[in-house]
Amino acid sequence: MTLLDLAPRSVADDKLAALPVIVIGAGPVGLAAAANLVERGIDFTILEAGTKVASSIRLWGHTRFFSPWRHLIDPASRRLLEASGWSLAAAEGRALTGQELVDDYLAPLAELPEIGPRIRYSTKALAVTRVGMDRTRTPGRAAAPFLIRVRHADGRVEEITGRAVIDASGTYTTPNPLSSSGLSPLGADQVSDHIVHALPDVLGADRVRFAGKHTAVVGAGHSAANTLIGLGKLTREEPGTRVTWLIRNPSAIRVSSSADDELPERAKLGTRLGRLVSAGIVDVVDSFQIGRLEPAGGGIRVVGTRRGEPAVVDADLVVAATGFRPDLDMLREIRLELDDIVEAPKRLAPLIDPNLHSCGTVSPHGFQELKHPEQGFFIVGMKSYGRAPTFLLTTGYEQVRSVTAWLDGDLSAASRVQLVLPATGVCSTGDSSGGSCCS
Template sequence: MTLLDLTPRVAESDRLATLPVAIIGAGPIGLAAAANLLERGIEFTVLESGSEVAASVRAWGHTRLFSPWKHLVDPASRRLLEAHGWTLPSPERAPMGAELVEQYLVPLAALDEIASRVRLGVTVVGVTREGMDRTRTRGRATTPFVVRTRTADARIEEFTARAVIDASGTYLSPNSLSSTGLELLGLADIADAVTPALPDVLGGDRSRFAGRHTTVVGAGHSAANTLLALVELARQEPHTSVTWLIRNAQAVRVSSSADDELADRARLGSRVDQAVVDGRIHVLDGFEIIRARRAAGGRVALVGHRHGDVTTHATDVVVNATGFRPDLSMLREMRLDLDEIVEAPRRLAPLIDPNVHSCGTVEPHGFRELAHPEQGFFIVGMKSYGRAPTFLLATGYEQVRSVTAWLAGDMASASQVQLVLPATGVCSTDLDDGSGCCSSC
């Protein structure tokens, strides 16, 4: 089977036709896949590792998205919800992440047609073909997938599926603080002083940052949101200070252009620019972290190269806003065709290259660009972008619409991909130091 053979094969076997499609992840894209499959009359099961749907979105629920409501709701999901009396919130307003969850994703997942097919607290640990590892070829396309899971109480279970849609995202797989991409040397010694991207600085995590020196590592929109929250905290709490550490020679990586149709994003960039000019954010640029250690008084020392010299930066708290990468460990037995640089499907990679494209300039794409040699297996959503931080929810919705049409054998619909995105500024111009747009766009 080659990548060029894209004729639908999932229904060739009577047994395959009786099996559900496995959807990994109950976030916005996974639930959109469920809604699209429901419209197509295709059975499915959604597997979510969190104890609630949209667990990753909930983690940054205090953050406002850039896109307004009109760009955040999947069309198939909207049709399904409106059939049950749901109304789209203010179309032109950009909601908080928590609003996206409570006003859209929770009602969608609560519909009987979907709720009965969602399993929570189930982590997918492996995907393979029944009775086959990745080296076996004969009959592969008509052999069911086997999805192995681990439940919250550590039970290992397996079930079969006709196809697999991996919408598990990347939020739980942050890039390393180290400039090499490998785990930071000394991380175990300072782990309690490192927080993931987009902490709730002014809310639940306030005590962690108040009166302390925080260093935010990363140059994308997640970093910018955290920097501005820390600036406000410093205004309210004495002895609170903020350093912005980036690997590049120039600090500004977020859009502040008046041409950006996502106005909230443009304002974000302008506010960060001003805070730097005003001295409320200290910029430490050109700093490539190589290791970390404990310093005097329990502080953290980040050791790195800067302008050719070995330099040490001392701080109290480190926020890792260096972006995200796909966790491919569960896919070792899948035949994948990934770009060697961004780890996205090879056909998709040039369309999303963050050195060329912003969130709004990515071309429409569907099942063809997402296909792998493993017939019937697709990675969608933020995870399909690999390490590229240019993802918009609207793009993911079109991805799953095309994929589910392909699964239904509707090649005409699957091939007709269309997407209208707002003109945007650059989400990130540096692959090593970006921050995922998915949490902000």
């Protein structure tokens, strides 16, 4: 294969050039893609399922990032914002919550005149394909526009076309099931009111729901750690509050507490959680394999096995901090090349395998590792990592910088991939149910 084989078709001769690039998702990485497209003068449309920018982050906006600002801001986005008078100075040195990232960075970015008019809110992407082609047809495929079917808030379904597609739709709304088998546990539909999505605001908006209750948290990553720490504080403030931590591996601590971690806030998570466990505030049930769920009085019963023996845990609520997986149903008519294990792009998967890599040991990668047989289609951001829990925002920003350079025909810039990540010890390695390695 030569460099010419890797280059996109000449824009000057491309009949698709009049069509916009379609970006799915107006989260941090989707907006970063937009900023890079703005700088390169490429037209685009952003499809956002929510009513506002960064709709998923707003759902866990109370949670604090462990990355400093420099790892949370996309360089192209920063240049556009600073040209409008925005300044980073006031935020330097602060550990931000998700909501602060939205208010202080993402919302202003989405309001820029170069980006705002191109965002279509309450527009959910249902499917991606090619005009007049299912995935089995090959002749003329690369010359056919992409077709994206969308649904609006009023239920109206529409189809739009584009020259390329950047899928930055994330994974927060598609969590891994609670069952250790990877399937939804038997009986889950009978107790759905007692199952809570990852990262609930246990000390704020959701406090009443958890106060005085027994909560079982399932998962071994940073999402679980944040929730357990919040619930630990709640036990001291609200009588009758109890916390049980269910993990499927023998070891209880799966988050970094190393003094060598270059992200101090991340190391503090492990330290604080370890103290709660040692003090008996968080009761750990390790080696627990979940099989089914049942109603139990006014609560929920978690039924499974522990070290080969039947085991049962009764609780009022279960928090599913089991990590996330990509929604691939919308891409059934696109020719993808995904790893069999983590469901990430095949060339990227070995670089992010959670059995081998932490957040800080992922190699630089760009369009080459993200490409699929479907020319002009890319999955980026958290979704590009499939089921691997090691994603950092700065990684996604470098991904879209490379991808947009490739779309612009700038193979030199697209191939010049650089990424400096903070070193870490353990980052949810060894347990694919561990949750997300949040930025």
